[in-house]
Amino acid sequence: MPSIAQAGDLPKLKVPELSATLNKLTRALTALTNESEREELEEKVEKFKRCSVSKILQSHLQRLYEREDCYLDHLQLDHILIDMKALPRNPFLVLEDDPLRHFTIPQDQAGRAGVLTMSALKFVCSLRKGDLTEDATRSGERLTMKPYWNLFGTTRVPEMSGIKTKTNTTSDYILIVSKSQFYTLKVINDSHELLHTADELATIFRQVMEESYHVANPNRSAVGSITSDSYKNWRHAREVLQTEYKDNMAKVDSALFVLVLDHSEPEDTDEELAKCISVGSMNINERGVQTGSCISRWYDKMQLVVTKTAVAGVIWDSFSQDGTTVLRFTSDIYADSVLRLTDGDYSLFPTVKTPKPGADKPVPEKMEWNFRSDMMTFIHLSETRLTDLICSHTTNTAILHYGRRFARKMGVKSDSLIQVALQIAQYALYGKPISTVEPVSTRLFRDSRSELLALQDETITKACQVFVSSDSSHNRWIAFKEACQFHLEALNQAAHGDGFEKHLKALQNVYIQREVFNQLAPEFKIPDEEPPLLFDDAVYPLFVPEMIASNCGNPAMRLFGLTPAIHNGFGIGYIIKDDVTEFCLMSQYRQGDRFLSTLDWVFHQISSIWKAEKGEESRRRNSSVSHAIQTAPMSRTTTLSSSGEDEHLALGGYGYFDIEDLTLRSVGPSHVATPVLSHANSTTDLLKMDKGFGKTVQMSLSERLREGFEKHGHNSGSSSNAGSLDGNNLDRFDAKFDRGEVGKRLDSYDDE
Template sequence: MEKGVTFSHQSELRKLPVPSLEDTCRRYLRSLEALQTPEEHARTTEIVNKFLAEEGPKLQADLVEYDKTHESYVEEFWEDSYLNGNESVVLNLNPFFILEDEPDKHRGSQLMRAANLTIASLSFIHDLRHEVLDPDLVRGVPLDMFQYKRLFGMARIPMVNGCRQEIDQLSRHIIVLRRGQFYWFDVLDEEHRPLLTERAMVATLKAIMRDADTLSADQVARGAVGVLSTEQRRTWYHLRSALEIDPQNHAFLRIIDSALFVLCLDDTVPQNASELTKNMLCGTYSIQDDVQVGTCLNRWYDKLQIIVCANGAAGVNFEHSSVDGHTVLRYVADIYTELILQFAKSINSSTKSLFQAKPSPDARGQDSKKPIKPRQEVVARTLPKKLEWVLSDEIVQGIRYAEMRLSDLTCQNESHVLHFNGYGKRFITRHGFSPDAFVQMAFQAAYYSLYGRLASTYEPAMTKAFTRGRTETIRTVQPHVLAFVRAWTSTKSSAHDRLNALRAACMGHAKISKECATGQGFDRHMYALLSLWQKHNADNPDAKTPEIFRDQGFKQLNHVVLSTSNCGNPALRIFGFGPVVQDGFGIGYIIQNDRLTVCASSKHLQTKRFLATLEKYLYMVQNDIISVFRAANEFAKSTYVDHAGNECDARTGLPIGIPHMTKAADASQAGTSGYSFYGDGNESYTHVLSSMSLKNVGKLLYVNDYE
């Protein structure tokens, strides 16, 4: 592919449109209708009409003028929302992806998996920097590729108020974390080609593990500097400032900030999906002799992290201010695809790589019969160096307190996974439903069945079809959703009634989703109006915020109880994140052809019970669909061929020869009565370091014994 293709569509992208004030207010009111009492809604309507007549038009005019001098009317404000908070990023901001297992079981050990994921990532970076990476397209529509420039070499830096971002777009090294110990080495040459082969990478990682594993648990806990990145941002700023007083520590932090990414080699073996998700979300909690020995010490949350467990299970935890889930999903899908292709190459040597990257001529550990001897300075750069921190009593104490607070956070949260194998996208679409809308309604039915009410729900819609597009909020709870959950829980509703209500709710959700993806949502618009007002009145503490933003309805809508996100891809096993409010759930879900995976996190809100109710609903609605389909399709012929070429049972509409779950009938008897789910701040910060500026900082490890 010719150079320059990656960003070739950027000039074709349109700006995100500023919605009309009237449309935004109309959509806002409709999204509150099912959440408020009639009296509350009447009051909010009055306040909205006042805003339309008074402050609104002036703010709208100011926003339109602002948009003329910016690439996006909301980008600056939205990214500030990620950066300006003081809360810990752990559980509150950073999501995680868990990859499917290694396709070649013989290459699934921790060291092999980590080495191959790292090398595949380096190939991705090479193609990105040489602009030969295929651009993102959705149904032929090009998407903005800007976020990829901020995926690698990016760091979130704490400040007194909020955070800023730094990026090294020429970064050539990575950080490896093992038992809280930091190591670094160069992995790319001047042309961004990988400097280590698989064999050399495995040897390097083995040397790091051997070195880190010599430390006692107490030594690890006392020196686990990475745990400081889990603190509240202002606390982390003060501790980082104290850490930087020592020149060596200052150099170490520059090395970490400018690294391509962090590779975390964990010493845990998760026994189930719940343990695995917890490890990827916030690390494990484990106390031995009053000392923390969990993997919560083995993280650096201000950067992209690749995490590999002792059994080879792998995933990523990513810093969310600079990129959204779609961008990271493309990256992890590509590197997982590359692993599959490498496995295929072991069967058929003519199998091509997904990437154009070739090993550097200086690559250490080349397997050719006549390997080129690498330059000595290159060898020195590719040997791992350990960062030996100089820790004052203040920092040691800060590490102790940070670990305690992180442990509290970890113990206050739980994550569980529902692997639903009853059906998936094929069954849902065969019966005329939008898969995403269908699953969103399942969440509403489950929550309503348990709590007897609807709650504010958030689902992001990607807006990358526009310049610098990120996301818009799909507000799932609408009047047609309230009608659906009432029909679903009514003992007087027939299967036809329930399905008609479900179909209407799904159609409404699909319509709103399309509006949001095309820049016709209301959340980002309202947030931009509020942010612009705050910016104009920053020096006027007596200024009174427009009433629309002080109204209880605005607060209720933004108290998101069900924070959901659909991030499906065959490369992913599980996807999740933490709840955004104390009484809420964080729900990441993956819709595949024949199964659904839902990861729910909460602060111990009977998460298992929520997922059990969700599973029961999914079987019950399947039973309704089958019974209605059977009644409408009583053919003399017992089978027919559907549009996909599958031979189906005419009575059920299900493919013949494929095993089907039988829980639907059980669920229909049980009922549900009473029981019954990704920037820059105000300034642009650039942090470009040459490899020479890093020098050979740190204790050098020699890997000859491990090759």
């Protein structure tokens, strides 16, 4: 495995300085507090900084840094708490159609499932043989490849001490789910070679569907719905299944991935496809029984979903699996599936041989579940709860005509443009900042994966306030540019290991497991007295973000979406392309369509103030040139200076257009890293580091913080007085602008 062996060359993720983390934490929370709350927060931060416990906890993390490849290993870091009223936290990608769909040759469900499964297995074999090319940034910096090993044979497991991950790196079979019937199929031999052709796989899948469609009562085995249940119910049900169906659960857990043969026929619209791929369809028959595909899922593992209309997508578990690796996996299998149509034997995985057709190959084996009445009741209640959640959530999509080229012309990064615009749209609708996070990849470091960047900040809040005010276009433009610059700098800091979210969670986790750490390093004894700040209500909003927004996608993807972190929040996935950005917004009892309309309005306003600013610059420049001509001595020759402004004039006034606009669009496969959506960094139990000691942790960090849901009534944690900020003369009521224009649909654009 060369890609893994070379991981030792990468630098370790450093432990941030305690003062730096506290400064960033204070800045993130300041935007959500009023003046009195801010003073209390600063006092608590100073108290924690001065107390001896903070230095002891930091010493334990430094010790882990010295001993481990990543100091976050062996710590259970549930980045965002599980809200029992929210949909399962499983991001998803919807693939573009297979090229055959646009020709006269129709492609059925089994055919596309066979092709994509074949390409997925090639990816697995290439990874295990060590032939998978390494990921790198555009500047050539190498990224750790270890997260790829969490894609296959991996499952998340709910336990008393929190969510853990199990991985079987030698798994050789897939799990097939069709109408809640479960089958296993061996697909790889011991030499990491494929056993079936794509046509043979398609034939097998047709047989599986034919058999499953004739099951009299498929709901009796719809056990997958329990993986969508609340943490407490999910954990209890799994314990029962682990006891009574140990072999079946072992097969499910160790399968390479889940192939879902979804029997739905969604309409060919973005919103319907997003709903179907992410959570399946709903259909209650005349007897009140759920017959939709929403119960034919297994949310603890990565799932390749293919609908009856041959639309395909990938769903993954955000706790155990990494978004950048899933994106490359999905892109590669789509690209490989397209290469089969070329004139020649081309493949994205040339070292993986295609097997010859033949007999005596593995066949699917059906898993039998004979549940008792109490488990059937449990499954039924899980299904009704899931159906309620699906009914209460809405999915809205939009393609807005602002993409990379638009951002380049304005001199800002496209992701910063989108994230700041989302904050402005939210503020324009609700008049206050909210807790928001954006996942950021930290794969520049050994065995590292992600950091959640807290976006709320006084700089961005000020930009929101100024933007919706009656201030001048120039001031609005300056505030917008400053917000984009802040976002870019914060993003780069987080990607290079200078974030604070992981460090904060690590400090909390060390204290929770103090009995274990006190035995590991008795010289750094952690007292039982609870430290200030770490578990205070003041930091609670960071763990229940009202908005989570992320970019993930490339030309092979049609849609990217993610569910909200909390029941009254927004989950916003977007794919930035050259001239458009495709949005998928999921929410519960919120105005998703109005939010996207407001976002469109924000982009239009940004375009307008940018043009006004450019016009003012042009007038100032022309005035300066006119003055220079009038005062310059007469001469037969003119010498062009080397100043940037003069060069701009020499280009005829079009110098602000990005030169890259003139280049041809690349048609090659994209392996550009995108923000990570996964939230767990370790598959190893800390207590196994030394078998001679250690007690079972009675109460995990996730359970400790989960109490906050009841205490806070599932609120987002934002202060009701969050609209006012020190140092700004504007608050939600001082912002004077025409609210009738906010969110107004725009039928025409003047961006040409």
